[in-house]
Amino acid sequence: MNDAIVITQRDTVFMKDVDAQSSQKVSACYQCGNCTAGCPASFVYDMQANQIMRGVQLGLKEAVLNCRSLWMCLSCSTCSLRCPNSIDVAAVMETLRHMARRQNRITVPNVEKFWHSFLDTVRVCGRTYEIGVMALYILRSLRVFTDLDLAPEVLKKNKLPFMPHVVQNGGAAAIGRIMRRYKERAEREGVRP
Ligand code: SF4
């Protein structure tokens, strides 16, 4: 965790952009710290949830968009539920993650590799295919032995079916088409799909 936030560059429109894209009012945050206190991922964060909110208020775009925490966030929404000001902190985190990604600031690349692996299986099967996700992630990240110790327990609980469950009656193809259309639109608009 950082001891202090060094102000290197202020971007006065940053908070307005974050508010508009997340439909939240970050200025309402009064730094009670409830979001951070309940965050199950805080132990791996380099900038805590309340510090990120403060960073947005101060316009610390560089520090916020370059922090690793955006990529380690589990999107569990505990922070949102705990906020006394009803700020959907998880939505702010997601907005910031997308902003960072669009600007090619991917500080934990393996997380993005996992996303792609997950989405590739959804594109083909219409839903996730866990073994496929694992295989694609290993190929992309070269982390062959990651979490291998968990395999026996997961297999015992039948959570890793060998065959994919493809969505029937044209559902998988329809989902594939939706994802392709989104990708084409993003490419037309010049944003990272
Ligand atoms: S959504 Fe992210 S920031 Fe919020 S509590 Fe969960 S892991 Fe932490």
Ligand code: SF4
């Ligand atoms: S819980 Fe809400 S008000 Fe408190 S620090 Fe987090 S975002 Fe700010």
